[in-house]
Amino acid sequence: MTILKATGIGVSFGGLKAIDEVSFSVSPGQILSIIGPNGAGKTTLFNVVSGVYTAGEGRVDLSGENVTGLAPDRLAARGLSRTFQNLQIFQRMTVAENVMVGRHLREDCNLFADLLRLPSVTRQNRATREIALALLNDVGLRSSADVLAGSLPYGACKRLEIVRALAAEPRVLLLDEPAAGCNAVETEEIDRLVRQVADKGIAVVLVEHDMKLVMKISDRILVLNGGMTLIEGTPREVRDNPAVLEAYLGKHGAREAARA
Amino acid sequence: MPPWFGHRYATLALLAVIIGLLPLFFPSTYYFRVASLVWVSAFAAIGLNILMGQAGQVSLGHAGFFGMGAYAVAIGPTHLGMPVWAALLAGAVISAGLAYLVGRPILRLKGHYLAIATLGLGVLVALVLTTESRWTGGPDGMSVARLTLFGWRVSGSSAWYWISGGLLVLGAWIALNLSETPTGRAFRALHDSEVAARVVGIDVSRFKLQAFVIASVYASIAGSALAMMNGFVNPDQAGFLHSVELVTMVVLGGLGSVVGSIVGAAVLIALPQVLTMFQEYENLLLGLIIIVSMIFMRDGIVPTASKLLSRRGRA
Numbered sequence: 001m002t003i004l005k006a007t008g009i010g011v012s013f014g015g016l017k018a019i020d021e022v023s024f025s026v027s028p029g030q031i032l033s034i035i036g037p038n039g040a041g042k043t044t045l046f047n048v049v050s051g052v053y054t055a056g057e058g059r060v061d062l063s064g065e066n067v068t069g070l071a072p073d074r075l076a077a078r079g080l081s082r083t084f085q086n087l088q089i090f091q092r093m094t095v096a097e098n099v100m101v102g103r104h105l106r107e108d109c110n111l112f113a114d115l116l117r118l119p120s121v122t123r124q125n126r127a128t129r130e131i132a133l134a135l136l137n138d139v140g141l142r143s144s145a146d147v148l149a150g151s152l153p154y155g156a157c158k159r160l161e162i163v164r165a166l167a168a169e170p171r172v173l174l175l176d177e178p179a180a181g182c183n184a185v186e187t188e189e190i191d192r193l194v195r196q197v198a199d200k201g202i203a204v205v206l207v208e209h210d211m212k213l214v215m216k217i218s219d220r221i222l223v224l225n226g227g228m229t230l231i232e233g234t235p236r237e238v239r240d241n242p243a244v245l246e247a248y249l250g251k252h253g254a255r256e257a258a259r260a
Numbered sequence: 261m262p263p264w265f266g267h268r269y270a271t272l273a274l275l276a277v278i279i280g281l282l283p284l285f286f287p288s289t290y291y292f293r294v295a296s297l298v299w300v301s302a303f304a305a306i307g308l309n310i311l312m313g314q315a316g317q318v319s320l321g322h323a324g325f326f327g328m329g330a331y332a333v334a335i336g337p338t339h340l341g342m343p344v345w346a347a348l349l350a351g352a353v354i355s356a357g358l359a360y361l362v363g364r365p366i367l368r369l370k371g372h373y374l375a376i377a378t379l380g381l382g383v384l385v386a387l388v389l390t391t392e393s394r395w396t397g398g399p400d401g402m403s404v405a406r407l408t409l410f411g412w413r414v415s416g417s418s419a420w421y422w423i424s425g426g427l428l429v430l431g432a433w434i435a436l437n438l439s440e441t442p443t444g445r446a447f448r449a450l451h452d453s454e455v456a457a458r459v460v461g462i463d464v465s466r467f468k469l470q471a472f473v474i475a476s477v478y479a480s481i482a483g484s485a486l487a488m489m490n491g492f493v494n495p496d497q498a499g500f501l502h503s504v505e506l507v508t509m510v511v512l513g514g515l516g517s518v519v520g521s522i523v524g525a526a527v528l529i530a531l532p533q534v535l536t537m538f539q540e541y542e543n544l545l546l547g548l549i550i551i552v553s554m555i556f557m558r559d560g561i562v563p564t565a566s567k568l569l570s571r572r573g574r575a
Contacts, residue, residue, distance in 0.1 A: 052455060076461035088456035090449050092516075101449045105461035107442045111470055114441035115434050121441050168460060 001027050002061075003203045004080070004172045006049050009058035011041075018044045019227040021058075026203040028171065031194065033206045033214045035238075036224035042207040043085055045224070046176050049205075050082045051075045062172065077105055081170035083161040085177045085207070091150030095141055098149050098160055099132035100125075102167030135163050139193060155186035162193060172203045179210045187213060215239065268436035271519060275432055279425035283418070292417035294533055299424035300486045302525035303431045305509040306518055307478020310435055312507070313516030314444060315471035316451030317367065318375045321382020322506050325355045325476040327389055327498020329483030334493045335395055337405040344407045348484040352477050359476035360469065367468040379500065386498040401494030404487045420489045427485060428522070431478060435518045438474075447471055448516075479506070512550060514560025523561050 005025040011018045019041035026032045034042050048056040051072040060068045062078050070078075090098050107128060113121050136142045139159045144152060149160060158178055165173055178194065179187045191213055198204050198217075208214050214221065214235070221238045223230040231241055238244055279299070286292060308322050332351025336342035342350065366377040389396050396402060407414040414423065438444040446467045450457040454464055487493045496502065505528060513524025531549065535542040557564035 050459065052458075072455070072458035073461050073463050076459060082459055084456065088453045088459075090452040090456065092452055093445070093448055097445060097448075101445050101457075101462075102460050104442060104446060104449075109442035109446070111443055114443040115438055115474075117437035117441060124442075125440065164460065 003028050003063055004049075004205070005061040006045075007059045007061070009045060009048055009056060009060075011044055011048055011053060011056045017227055019048075019224070022222075022224065022227070022229055023058075024205075024222050024232065026172065026205055028201045028203050029198050030219045031198050031204045031206060031217055032220050032222060033208055033218040034222045034224060035208065035211070035214055036230070039226075040224040041227040042224055043176055044227075046082065046174050046205075046207060050080060050174055076168060076170075079169075079171035080174070081165040081168050081172070082174035083158075083165055083176055083178060085180065087154075087157050087161060089149045089152075089157050089161060089164075091148065093149055094146050095136065095149050095152065095160060096129060096132050096145040098164050099135055099167045100128050102164035103128050103131065105168055132167065135167055136160075138196075139163055139189070155182050155189070158182060158186070159189060159193065162190075162197075166197065166202075170202060172205070173197060174205045174207075176207045177209060178206070179208060179213055191217060268433070271436060272429060272433055275519075275522070276429055279429065283421065289417045292421040294530060296417065296420045296424045296489060297486075298522075298526045298529045299421075299428040300482050300489065301506070301509060301529055302522040303424070303428050303485070304479045304482035304506055305513070305521035305525050306428075306431050306435045307475040307482070308506050309510045309513075309516065309518065309521045310438065310447070310478070311471045311475035312510050313514075313520075314439065314447040314451065315468055316447075317468055317471060318371075318378065318507070319472070319475065320375045320379040320500075320503050320507060321385070322378070322475065322479050323498050323500070323502035324382035324385030325359065325479035326483035326486075326502065326506070327385055327493075327495065328355045328358070329480030329485075330487035330493045330497050331389055331396055331483075332480070333484045333487050334402050334404045338402065339395060344405055344488065345409075348481065348488075351484050352480045355476045355480035356473050359473045363469045363472040364465075367465060367472060379503070382498065382503050383500060386495050386500070389498050390495040396495070399495060401492060404491050404493060406491065407488045414488075424485055424489065427481070431481075432518050432522070439516075443467070443470065508550065512553060512560060514562040514564070517560060517562045520560050520562035527561070 002025045007023045009022045010020050022045055024032060034045065036042055044053070047053040049060055051070050051074070054069055059066060062075065062080055067075060067078060090101060093101065107124060133142060133145055136145055141156060141160060141163070144156065149157070152160060162175065162178060175194065179190045182190060187210060194204060194206065194217055206218070218235050220232065221235055222232045223238060223244055231238060231244060282295060283292065304326055308319065311317050311319055329348070329351040332354065333344055333347045336347025336350055337344050362381055366374065369377050390399050414420070446457065446462045449460070449462060450464050450467055457464055483497060486497065509524035509528050510521055512527060513522065514520025532542060532546055535545050538545055553561065
């Protein structure tokens, strides 16, 4: 059973093909990692699938419906959520508010009720905040709920962004380098969090450079190089593939992968 | 800091108390007039601050909507025989309609481009008000019929003081309501990161448009109130300088701060009155004060002051 399927995705900037004929699919509860060296087209692929880039070739299906070219907010309404490589936290809002914004699609949003802040709005606010606090509690951010998100340390921001995406109760979650810049403890946290997400039946697509993490948690791995698919397979298949090991991960990456 | 600090009803109560007690210190009716001007300008600035401070979109043509509201209460009763209050509502509806129509294409623009597009809109409105002299009296403006409320003919500075003060409390209440609701959070989210707002499902262009329409309605009502208060309108009220004045009130007082907009309006309206004692140096001093306060209070007067207070409270 496939929930997200990307077929023949291609993007060119100017005359340059950033990605060419890349396809992948994920099922609920599955973790698919996309790896490759810098410039391989991983983030570009994410931007096409999540509707941030509209110009592209190929087709994206979400829950069996063609959603190619839909705007990100429409895709969000259909259950696709994502995080960003360069953090996109709402810095001038509190940590709790960031998660509450993540509930936007789950809330009634009526301008006139909001202008008058009717009792129904206050009730909903309270309920949304409770949900937000519970989610923050899961990732150890409950105590920072009322500080400005811009003042959080980097690792906490990473977790906050994932929690914000989860607040929308997505069916597919795209994570762009969730462990980048994290220390060992923080990476451990991300590892645990991503597994929890998958255990809830959410399909996870992960772009990540931390090979140890990728080898540990992925069900399948898609390897990109120069905008094209090099190989797709299980962590074992990818690890044992000589092309990936030598020409692609390099000696250092090969050693690290072998140790994992 | 005490727990009630920053709560919207505490803010509103404080505002009501200030409005209620201020006349005790007025030595003459002239002060009622200046204070009413502050309340009306603050009302417009609060609306603009929803657009600029919450949703993060600039408008350099907001006086256009102010002028539309002002001329609505001038033209409606004089040329169309409408009651004044109906003309005020009509002005607000027309302003909202124009904001909705024009906002759709121009709110796609960002930063400087949006600033220039809104500037153009304001200039256009002022131009129409100046040239359609058969309706508007041209550059000289026209007089406005007195407001009649339940058979009471409203006149005098103190009557307008209380009406504009009441209006300001209402406007502040609505703006304070909005900030912590799904709509207000959507505004603030798209202000911080449009792409992240989209990804959590916020229809960014719809919410920008909402903020623009809300701000235009505030400006229009403020314009109507000022016109009725003055008994007179002229095209300057829709002009570029007035737009800049409104933006200055918002930024000087503090983006996103309702109290800040009131303080900003008070500074820009009341300070020139104080500075008249320096005669020809009045404008020079006003400009200097604005420059210096922006250098030392980059977030605006009220946010800077409250940050200082909370730091002292913790120490």
